[in-house]
Amino acid sequence: MTTTLPVFDPAAIETAASSQLVFDAVRDALIAHGEDRTLVPPPLHMAFPEADGDCHVKAGWITGSTDFTVKIATGFYGNHGLGLASSHGLVCVISARTGRIRAILDDRGLLTAWRTAAAGALITHTMARPDAATLAVFGTGEQARLQATWLAELRPIAAVLVHGRTVHKVNALCEQLHTAGLHARPATAQEAAAADMIITTTPATAPVLDASHVREGAHVTGIGADMPHKNELPPELFARAQLIATDDHAQCLDHGDFGHAVRAGAAAPDSDVPVGRLLKTPPDRLETAITVADLTGVGALDAALASAVLHHLPQ
Amino acid sequence: MTTTLPVFDPAAIETAASSQLVFDAVRDALIAHGEDRTLVPPPLHMAFPEADGDCHVKAGWITGSTDFTVKIATGFYGNHGLGLASSHGLVCVISARTGRIRAILDDRGLLTAWRTAAAGALITHTMARPDAATLAVFGTGEQARLQATWLAELRPIAAVLVHGRTVHKVNALCEQLHTAGLHARPATAQEAAAADMIITTTPATAPVLDASHVREGAHVTGIGADMPHKNELPPELFARAQLIATDDHAQCLDHGDFGHAVRAGAAAPDSDVPVGRLLKTPPDRLETAITVADLTGVGALDAALASAVLHHLPQ
Numbered sequence: 001m002t003t004t005l006p007v008f009d010p011a012a013i014e015t016a017a018s019s020q021l022v023f024d025a026v027r028d029a030l031i032a033h034g035e036d037r038t039l040v041p042p043p044l045h046m047a048f049p050e051a052d053g054d055c056h057v058k059a060g061w062i063t064g065s066t067d068f069t070v071k072i073a074t075g076f077y078g079n080h081g082l083g084l085a086s087s088h089g090l091v092c093v094i095s096a097r098t099g100r101i102r103a104i105l106d107d108r109g110l111l112t113a114w115r116t117a118a119a120g121a122l123i124t125h126t127m128a129r130p131d132a133a134t135l136a137v138f139g140t141g142e143q144a145r146l147q148a149t150w151l152a153e154l155r156p157i158a159a160v161l162v163h164g165r166t167v168h169k170v171n172a173l174c175e176q177l178h179t180a181g182l183h184a185r186p187a188t189a190q191e192a193a194a195a196d197m198i199i200t201t202t203p204a205t206a207p208v209l210d211a212s213h214v215r216e217g218a219h220v221t222g223i224g225a226d227m228p229h230k231n232e233l234p235p236e237l238f239a240r241a242q243l244i245a246t247d248d249h250a251q252c253l254d255h256g257d258f259g260h261a262v263r264a265g266a267a268a269p270d271s272d273v274p275v276g277r278l279l280k281t282p283p284d285r286l287e288t289a290i291t292v293a294d295l296t297g298v299g300a301l302d303a304a305l306a307s308a309v310l311h312h313l314p315q
Numbered sequence: 316m317t318t319t320l321p322v323f324d325p326a327a328i329e330t331a332a333s334s335q336l337v338f339d340a341v342r343d344a345l346i347a348h349g350e351d352r353t354l355v356p357p358p359l360h361m362a363f364p365e366a367d368g369d370c371h372v373k374a375g376w377i378t379g380s381t382d383f384t385v386k387i388a389t390g391f392y393g394n395h396g397l398g399l400a401s402s403h404g405l406v407c408v409i410s411a412r413t414g415r416i417r418a419i420l421d422d423r424g425l426l427t428a429w430r431t432a433a434a435g436a437l438i439t440h441t442m443a444r445p446d447a448a449t450l451a452v453f454g455t456g457e458q459a460r461l462q463a464t465w466l467a468e469l470r471p472i473a474a475v476l477v478h479g480r481t482v483h484k485v486n487a488l489c490e491q492l493h494t495a496g497l498h499a500r501p502a503t504a505q506e507a508a509a510a511d512m513i514i515t516t517t518p519a520t521a522p523v524l525d526a527s528h529v530r531e532g533a534h535v536t537g538i539g540a541d542m543p544h545k546n547e548l549p550p551e552l553f554a555r556a557q558l559i560a561t562d563d564h565a566q567c568l569d570h571g572d573f574g575h576a577v578r579a580g581a582a583a584p585d586s587d588v589p590v591g592r593l594l595k596t597p598p599d600r601l602e603t604a605i606t607v608a609d610l611t612g613v614g615a616l617d618a619a620l621a622s623a624v625l626h627h628l629p630q
Contacts, residue, residue, distance in 0.1 A: 005322050005405070005421045044359040046374055046383065053414050057372055057385055059361055068361065070372055072385050072407060074414030088414045090320070090407070092387060099368050099389030099403045104419060106320045 006103040008313055013107050016312040017114065019153055022305060026118040027279050029062060029304035030247065034276025037063045038300035040248075052077040060299030061096060067307040068096045071299070073109065091306045103310055111309065115301040117146035120223045123245060123275050124197055125154040126282050127291045128219040132196035133158035136187060138208045138232070139201035140164035140173045143223060147199045149180045161187035161195050163208075189213075200224055200232040211236035216288040222257045223295045233257040233292065235266035242289035246272040251296045258294040321418040323628055328422050331627040332429070334468055337620060341433040342594050344377060344619035345562065349591025352378045353615035355563075367392040375614030376411060382622040383411045386614070388424065406621045418625055426624065430616040432461035435538050438560060438590050439512055440469040441597050442606045443534040447511035448473035451502065453523045453547070454516035455479035455488045458538060462514045464495045476502035476510050478523075504528075515539055515547040526551035531603040537572045538610045548572040548607065550581035557604035561587040566611045573609040 008016075032038050044057040053076035061068035073089035080086060089112075091105040105111065120143075135157050137144040148160050160182050164170040170186045177184035192198065193213035198220040202208055211234045214220065220241075222233045238244060238261035246252035249272060253259045261267040275293060285291070323331075347353050359372040368391035376383035388404035395401060404427075406420040420426065435458075450472050452459040463475050475497050479485040485501045492499035507513065508528035513535040517523055526549045529535065535556075537548045553559060553576035561567035564587060568574045576582040590608060600606070 004324070005419070007320050007322055007419070009319070039361060041359050041361050044356050044372055044374055044385075046354060046356050046376065048376075048383075048411055048414075051412055051414075053411075055374070055383070055385070055409065055414065057359055057374065059359055059370070059372065061361065061363075068363075068370070070359075070370070070387050072409070072416070074409060074416075076412075076414035079413055082413065084413055084415070086414075088409075088416055090416055092405070094370065094387070094389060094403075096363055096368075097366055097391075098394055098397065098399055099363075099366075099370065099391035099401075100399070101387070101389075101403055101405060101421075104320070104322070106416075 005101060007106055008103060009106050010108050010110050012313060013105055013110055013309055017309045019150065021308055021312065022114045022118045023122065025304040025308040026115050026301055027122055029298070029301045030119060030122070031276040031280045032062045033248065033298050033300045034274030039063060040299040048076070058299040058302065060301070060303040062300055062304055065303070065307065066096060067093050067102060067303065067310070069093055069303040069306045071112070071302045073112065091302060093306050093310050105306055105309065111302065111305050113142060113146060115305050116143060116223060116297065117150040119247065119295055119301065120147045120199055120221050121150035121154055122279060123293045123295070124151055124199060124219060124221045126278050127243065127245065127293055128197045129217055129285060129287065132219065134161065134195040135197045135199065136161040136163060136192035136195035137199050137201060138163050138192060139224065140166065140169035141201060143201040144173055145176055147201060147223070148177055148182060152182055157182060160184040161192045163187050163189050163192040202232055203230060204232050205229055206231060207234035208232050210234065211240055214240070214290060216290060219291045221293040221295065225256050225294070226296055228255040230255070231257060231260045235261040235264035237290070238292060239266040240290050241292040242286065243283060243291040244272045245275045245278055245293040247275045247295045247298050249274070252294045256294040256296045320416060322421055323418060324421050325423050325425050327628060328420055328425060328624055332624045334465065336623055336627065337429045337433045338437065340619040340623040341430050341616055342437055344613070344616045345434060345437070346591040346595045347377045348563065348613050348615050349589030354378060355614040373614040373617065375616070375618040377615055377619055380618070380622065381411060382408050382417060382618065382625070384408055384618040384621045386617050388427065406617060408621050408625050420621055420624065426617065426620050428457060428461060430620045431458060431538060431612065432465040434562065434610055434616065435462045435514055435536050436465035436469055437594060438608045438610070439466055439514060439534060439536045441593050442558065442560065442608055443512045444532055444600060444602065447534065449476065449510040450512045450514065451476040451478060451507035451510035452514050452516060453478050453507060454539065455481065455484035456516060458516040459488055460491055462516060462538070463492055463497060467497055472497060475499040476507045478502050478504050478507035517547055518545060519547050520544055521546060522549035523547050525549070526555055529555070529605060531605060534606045536608040536610065540571050540609070541611055543570040545570070546572060546575045550576040550579035552605070553607060554581040555605050556607040557601065558598060558606040559587045560590045560593055560608040562590045562610045563613050564589070567609045571609040571611045
């Protein structure tokens, strides 16, 4: 079983990728995507209803860059009963000059988790008030933890309010955040919605917070909606917002919280600006403005990050 | 760089796959596809015009089987100038029960070449007269060679007539076929079109043979058309045919020779039968009938073949 195709496992990838590398790659990719300097074809999708599973294949390229990526991700939700992880996948890094397959990053979803965390932290940091101090996270999964810890690398956070439906998961996340050096405590939905910065990371299909509980001057980032039936942020929040940013206009209209707001008549379909534009030129911000970012995930981020990581792996 | 993801190179794949294994997997997959027991999503496509390159990602699953596949294939046509192959790619075999990635077959296009050869040989053998003796191949590439040698595993071939546009390539292919134990000689298009069995393997964009040169009792298989602008077989041939088979009805209508014939009014859009149905139950055949098969390539064949090969590789 000899091979010349390099395969890198999660441990190797973790060694090669500093958070600075991830932040830089993701920021550059979001700016490029906002300026239409990316190629992101419609994904390929297969469903396996009998195994409660599906497979998505997403590709992306920053126009003109050396490599593009094809990412295979599966989610089989009956795996828990088999004692297996529900998510599997890999990223294939391919030369955009010759089509040669440069490497397989057998990352088990690590790179997707990092780029999602970095994108959320970057746009939250950029859109929130400079003196915003409290962060609320809705949801208790891996992204709830990563959004808080990655944002803490960009700015001080006085306290993290954790809201979730399951008490022991809320407590477990608070414990993890303590270990990471953050002050964290459980919160009701109303308390959490009153934080300076709010990040929603749930698979909810109905809004997780009440727009009237969000204070003037707050910023809200939604990262959970990735299918048309998912919805975390209420249309009324978009109606109150003075600045709305999307990571991909068409995608957020189709299956983001922004699309729900537009269909409800609470936001105009052209009322958003690209996240990348704000990262390039941070917005002037009124103290009392409410701002909202809707992230649905962009394939070009995978390309930028995988290529940057590969650059730091032994060749 | 430790890993638990098995990667198999072309040498390992070649050792594991007998032609019998390939024929069996392809026959079963074509029958399953003809009976709608396959899942083949629309492919993902990216173009890199500056490098004269593109990338296709195709997936396939035989419903109910253990594995599905995602195949990445690139073609960068400026690579010759760099001293590199123009085609690269791999096949990813994934469990349809758990979504776990079972293996990477780093086959460099070998499996696609084999399944195309096997499909052409199987349907030509099934639809041709039992006493058909002469084979003509149009084109001088790898598939011209494989179609002849793989068909020769299924039935005796008295002579192979080779037609191509470039004399030295025609001579080189005749030499290769001699080495493989076949009688082969160069032929004009008119001579070749008068053979008992005809297989076209070209990237032509206009018919490569004249329908009036095809004799009663002949069988013709077209395997070259894989895009709407490609065309090897003239509509008049379909008008003369008493039996038309397609590997995928919708695909052949969209970008096969069958589609050209239908748009020219030479064949009814419902005048074809699935290749798989004929493989399952060989047709009764009039001595004087002309028969035609149009193959455009089916993703389910990749799944069946990769899964069968993996079964014979060391785990």
